[in-house]
Amino acid sequence: MQLEARNVSFRYDKHSSWILKDINLTVKAGERVALVGPSGYGKSTLSKILAGYEKPEEGEILWDGKPLPKTGYCPVQMIYQHPEKAVNPRWKMKKTLKEGWEPDQKTLDDMGIEAAWLERWPTELSGGELQRFCIARVLGPETKFLICDEISTMLDVITQAQIWRKVLDVVEKNHLGLIVVTHNMALAKKVCNRIVELPALNKIESKNEK
Numbered sequence: 374m375q376l377e378a379r380n381v382s383f384r385y386d387k388h389s390s391w392i393l394k395d396i397n398l399t400v401k402a403g404e405r406v407a408l409v410g411p412s413g414y415g416k417s418t419l420s421k422i423l424a425g426y427e428k429p430e431e432g433e434i435l436w437d438g439k440p441l442p443k444t445g446y447c448p449v450q451m452i453y454q455h456p457e458k459a460v461n462p463r464w465k466m467k468k469t470l471k472e473g474w475e476p477d478q479k480t481l482d483d484m485g486i487e488a489a490w491l492e493r494w495p496t497e498l499s500g501g502e503l504q505r506f507c508i509a510r511v512l513g514p515e516t517k518f519l520i521c522d523e524i525s526t527m528l529d530v531i532t533q534a535q536i537w538r539k540v541l542d543v544v545e546k547n548h549l550g551l552i553v554v555t556h557n558m559a560l561a562k563k564v565c566n567r568i569v570e571l572p573a574l575n576k577i578e579s580k581n582e583k
Contacts, residue, residue: 374402374437376423376449376518376550381432383418392418395576396432398569402517405544405551407561410571416554419571420520423552424449436517446473450511454523456503460495466506467491474513483546484509484539501532505539512543518550525560537564 381396392415400406408416421427423434425441434441436448453459460469470476470491484505495503504524511519521540525533541564544551553565561568 374517376400376552377435378419378423379433379435381419381422381429381434383415383422383427383429383431393422393429393575396574398574400518400550400552402550403548404567405541405553405565407553407555407565407568408571409555409558409561409568411556414571414575416556416571417522420451420522420552420554423518424451424520426451446513446515448515448517449520450513450516450518451520451522452504452507452511452524454526456500456507457495459507460503462495464495465491466493466495466498469495469506470510473510476509476512480509480512483543485535499532501528501536504528504536508536508540508543512547516547516549518552519544520552520554522554523556526555526557 376399378396378398381393382391383393384391396419398419408419410416418427422429425434425447436442441447441449460466461472486502486505486509490498490502490506498506508524519540524540525536528536540551543549551565553561555561558568
């Protein structure tokens, strides 16, 4: 079982420069891959394409040899850098958890989510607490891959360590594939077993096209 980007190229319209060009990447189930590179090299764009949120202009994304499903639950799920932007501020956290699937108690325990937090508004939680909810709600039974896009950048060092410990535990227990999007090489080496540098992967040659 694997997730594959095959000859993927992307730009926002035909009059703009390429953001990604001829990208080929394969990540297998159970593998932890870091996608690293400076800002502006298309890491987040590639992540959205891998998760089906954006469509490549050229190439394709394959899940176990087939296109990603266009409807229903996607096996590739994303966790974003800013958890406060990923939740509805008008919903209490209990309702937020039901948006995709309703996590069972084991999932909540695995993420360290306290029962009292379920009745709180997003503004009543810290960034680390909110991020735990964002992780829990993408851990549906059909999830096979997690894409973590700079998920700990805005957190303090202690909370960062706690969040990554939770993520890696869940990934290992469920044999999930993990793609970590980061510019932090030290983090990439610590949490992943393979590092892919996007500047080397991306075949755009002109500096102006980056």
